[in-house]
Amino acid sequence: MTPGEFRWRVAYEKAGRLRYLSHLEVVHALERSIRRAGLPFAVTRGFSPHMKVAFGPALPVGTAGKREYLDVWLTRFAPSADALDALQRVTPDDLGPHEAYYVSDAAPSLTAALVIAKYRASVEGRGIESEEVHAALSRLIGGGELAVKHKGKQKVFDLARCVPEDPRVTGRPDGVRIELTVRMGPQGSLRPEALIRAALADIGTEASVVRTTRLDTLVESEEGVWSRPV
Amino acid sequence: MRADLWPRLEPLLARAERPTRYINREWGARHAPDADYRAVLLYPDVYDIGQANQALHILYDRVNALEGVAAERAYLPAPDLIELMRSEEVPLFSLESCAPVSSFDLFGITVPYELTWTNVLEALDLSGLPVRSRDRGSEHPLVVGGGPCVFNPEPFAPFFDALLIGEGEDAVVEIVGVHQHARAQGLSRAELLERLAAVPGVYVPSFYEPRRDDTGAFAGVAVRDGAPAVVLKRVVPELTAHRAPTCPVVPFLDVVHDRYALEVQRGCTRGCRFCQAGMVYRPVRERSADDIVRDAVAGLGRTGYDEVSLTSLSTADHSQVEDVVRRLTRRLAGSGVSVSLPSLRVDAFSVDLARLVAGAGRKSGLTFAPEAGTQRLRNVINKNVTEEDLLTVVDRAFEAGWRRVKLYFMIGLPTETDEDVVAIGALVERVLTRARANTPGPQRGSVRIAVSVSTFVPKAQTPFQWEPQLALDEVLRRQQLLREHTPHKGVELHWHDAEVSFIEGVMARGGRELADVIEAAWRAGATFDAWTERFDLGRWLLACESAGVDPTMIANGERSPDKPLPWDHISAGLPRGYLVRERERAFAAETTSDCSFGGCTGCDVCQTLGVTVITGGGRQ
Numbered sequence A: 001m002t003p004g005e006f007r008w009r010v011a012y013e014k015a016g017r018l019r020y021l022s023h024l025e026v027v028h029a030l031e032r033s034i035r036r037a038g039l040p041f042a043v044t045r046g047f048s049p050h051m052k053v054a055f056g057p058a059l060p061v062g063t064a065g066k067r068e069y070l071d072v073w074l075t076r077f078a079p080s081a082d083a084l085d086a087l088q089r090v091t092p093d094d095l096g097p098h099e100a101y102y103v104s105d106a107a108p109s110l111t112a113a114l115v116i117a118k119y120r121a122s123v124e125g126r127g128i129e130s131e132e133v134h135a136a137l138s139r140l141i142g143g144g145e146l147a148v149k150h151k152g153k154q155k156v157f158d159l160a161r162c163v164p165e166d167p168r169v170t171g172r173p174d175g176v177r178i179e180l181t182v183r184m185g186p187q188g189s190l191r192p193e194a195l196i197r198a199a200l201a202d203i204g205t206e207a208s209v210v211r212t213t214r215l216d217t218l219v220e221s222e223e224g225v226w227s228r229p230v
Numbered sequence B: 001m002r003a004d005l006w007p008r009l010e011p012l013l014a015r016a017e018r019p020t021r022y023i024n025r026e027w028g029a030r031h032a033p034d035a036d037y038r039a040v041l042l043y044p045d046v047y048d049i050g051q052a053n054q055a056l057h058i059l060y061d062r063v064n065a066l067e068g069v070a071a072e073r074a075y076l077p078a079p080d081l082i083e084l085m086r087s088e089e090v091p092l093f094s095l096e097s098c099a100p101v102s103s104f105d106l107f108g109i110t111v112p113y114e115l116t117w118t119n120v121l122e123a124l125d126l127s128g129l130p131v132r133s134r135d136r137g138s139e140h141p142l143v144v145g146g147g148p149c150v151f152n153p154e155p156f157a158p159f160f161d162a163l164l165i166g167e168g169e170d171a172v173v174e175i176v177g178v179h180q181h182a183r184a185q186g187l188s189r190a191e192l193l194e195r196l197a198a199v200p201g202v203y204v205p206s207f208y209e210p211r212r213d214d215t216g217a218f219a220g221v222a223v224r225d226g227a228p229a230v231v232l233k234r235v236v237p238e239l240t241a242h243r244a245p246t247c248p249v250v251p252f253l254d255v256v257h258d259r260y261a262l263e264v265q266r267g268c269t270r271g272c273r274f275c276q277a278g279m280v281y282r283p284v285r286e287r288s289a290d291d292i293v294r295d296a297v298a299g300l301g302r303t304g305y306d307e308v309s310l311t312s313l314s315t316a317d318h319s320q321v322e323d324v325v326r327r328l329t330r331r332l333a334g335s336g337v338s339v340s341l342p343s344l345r346v347d348a349f350s351v352d353l354a355r356l357v358a359g360a361g362r363k364s365g366l367t368f369a370p371e372a373g374t375q376r377l378r379n380v381i382n383k384n385v386t387e388e389d390l391l392t393v394v395d396r397a398f399e400a401g402w403r404r405v406k407l408y409f410m411i412g413l414p415t416e417t418d419e420d421v422v423a424i425g426a427l428v429e430r431v432l433t434r435a436r437a438n439t440p441g442p443q444r445g446s447v448r449i450a451v452s453v454s455t456f457v458p459k460a461q462t463p464f465q466w467e468p469q470l471a472l473d474e475v476l477r478r479q480q481l482l483r484e485h486t487p488h489k490g491v492e493l494h495w496h497d498a499e500v501s502f503i504e505g506v507m508a509r510g511g512r513e514l515a516d517v518i519e520a521a522w523r524a525g526a527t528f529d530a531w532t533e534r535f536d537l538g539r540w541l542l543a544c545e546s547a548g549v550d551p552t553m554i555a556n557g558e559r560s561p562d563k564p565l566p567w568d569h570i571s572a573g574l575p576r577g578y579l580v581r582e583r584e585r586a587f588a589a590e591t592t593s594d595c596s597f598g599g600c601t602g603c604d605v606c607q608t609l610g611v612t613v614i615t616g617g618g619r620q
Helices: A016-020 A023-036 A080-089 A130-143 A192-202 B006-013 B054-064 B079-088 B114-126 B154-159 B171-185 B189-197 B276-280 B289-303 B321-332 B348-358 B375-380 B387-399 B418-437 B441-446 B472-484 B498-509 B514-523 B537-546 B551-556 B576-587 B605-609
Strands: A006-014 A053-055 A064-074 A097-103 A114-124 A145-150 A153-158 A168-172 A175-183 A209-220 B037-043 B069-075 B106-110 B142-146 B162-164 B208-212 B218-223 B260-263 B307-311 B338-340 B366-371 B404-411 B448-455 B491-495
Touching (some): A023 A053, A023 B289, A080 A097, A145 A192, A175 A192, A192 A209, B037 B054, B037 B171, B054 B171, B114 B498, B114 B514, B154 B514, B162 B189, B171 B189, B289 B307, B321 B348, B338 B348, B348 B387, B387 B418, B448 B472, B448 B498, B472 B498
Parallel strands (some): A064 A209, B037 B106, B142 B162, B260 B307, B448 B491
Antiparallel strands (some): A053 A064, B208 B218
């Protein structure tokens, strides 16, 4: 704990066209918002001083987020409501902060604490039936492992561990909606889209569009109970 | 109602690299969908490269401030998206409304560099517009260009309806006004162009017909009645009247020069004879220290950047730069915001400035441009720098903790001999020795001298506009000679691609016949020629042949100051007599002083344009 610093947690969304931002672009954009808002952010000491700020788990390019988090350390106390209002005024709409509160400096970092992610994916395509998709997902998850290639590298995910809940699949006029829970890990997290595309391939179909939104990121207590970080 | 291309573009973005280039919604972007008159401003390269262009930020600000007028931005998509757009028949779009560029009233294009001209054609074609002005009519946007290349506009002139020569702050307002009026009156495209030609600084290429003599040599232009015989560049008398944009668009993407850029002065009168910018952007007009500090603080606050760059052709020449840097570093202390100076002179004062700016923080690297290896050649080009200046700079920089400097040199300067080339290597060696001598023993291994060597390309409107460019094979021989005479350990030697410089040289001083070459090269697939990996000399040589143009005559041929030049009807305000005099002084290795500090050197810009040098917050 640095004396005189206040750790302020902000929940923000990543929506609309801004879901095409990369994680690094989101980081830079929100750091710039914090500077524009004139918040009394702390600056790291050292050779190349920068804003003391930490972000939750990265979202891929193209994936939206309803409730993403950052922690920024402030050098003086500012009422959360005022600071949030100031931040909202200078942040592009689709990256809007919607909740903020102070947290203990002793709390674990966001990336360490947030281990569960809830996703919703809208899958568009002809002849994609909810029951068939659900069965394919269950088969894949039951089968154990999924190898995913991303940027030329192959990663193997243990699906029983990575997908702790049975996915929910609902029929839509133009395809299906899938709700999926993923356990994130320090070695990289399973992208729902990869699992969904693999399942569709198994049943010999293909989606024209998969639009993914991370609805929530959660902490897990020792008893295995999931909740929002406080 | 204008078409919104987003629903057709979005599915392509999932397959495109860096989709952030195309999504708009940045902080500072302005969107006025209901404006009656709409302009779109294009930088003819990808967003990453064009976003930082300060001229477009200024024009975007100016046009959007007009009642009932909106300006949007456009960039050329990267090759991967262009391919997708062409196969899905999605035309070039503006960022703010994602509307087809062809649906705008005005299509403004900045022309920053010779090798972006094929991109201009790509942008016009991708917009669904005929690439030549003569094939466009009132149903198409008015295509107006501007930017550094217009001081010899002839090679690309036929692609534009009009070109603005010089500074656009006031002229863009007049151009929009004339177009609005013409539209309201229902004037034809030809009538509109006539009115535009009457706007000071506006060049309407179709009113100027190049002529040839019996031998086929260029013999001046025939000017249509009513158009000015010579188009004189526009210039704003002082920058104070035009506050720097304090909330330019802040990109999401990690772009080139991703920082708040504040123009602290315009013009440079050092008088380097090779430098086109130094000749065509005269006179020097400084912003006052108070204005700079005010705008820097305001701009940082509104944009949220963590770095402010004090830009100009030679920021260390600003008469109050030390005061500005001291005040800014004091104001910004502890905020994590840094100040950067893009261009330093070769003198001790510049190193002191760099020390002020760096403070206790990271010392990333310093860049200096001695340009030539011998004093004789530096005098020829009027680069008023001595070897002692350079070595003193190196002493100070390495004493202060820098471990890397970058030096810019050119080969192929007029009168250059092998001795001058070899001298670059020897000078680098002395720099390296001094750098090591001023570095504590254990750190000496980390000393680096980066040496960047480009090929001199003679440019229009400079004292060297008549000089032959060094032939390509001779450039390669001198590069090899320099390689053999430059120390290897501790030195990183970089070359500017000699083939690219050759084509740049052809474009820089060619006439209107080059339009056929550019079009042929583009039709053969040339785009993004400024990206070395996409540049193909063979394609350009074939294009020259198909158009019946000998590129070596243009770049490497001898020219006499008595003969007309293709750009004689375009004036930066410098009379031929001044350029000839400077050329003669160059061959006599005589230097000319800087009029911003010493007396007037007779370039006549101030008299011709009715302006004065402005330094120290006042006029001289």
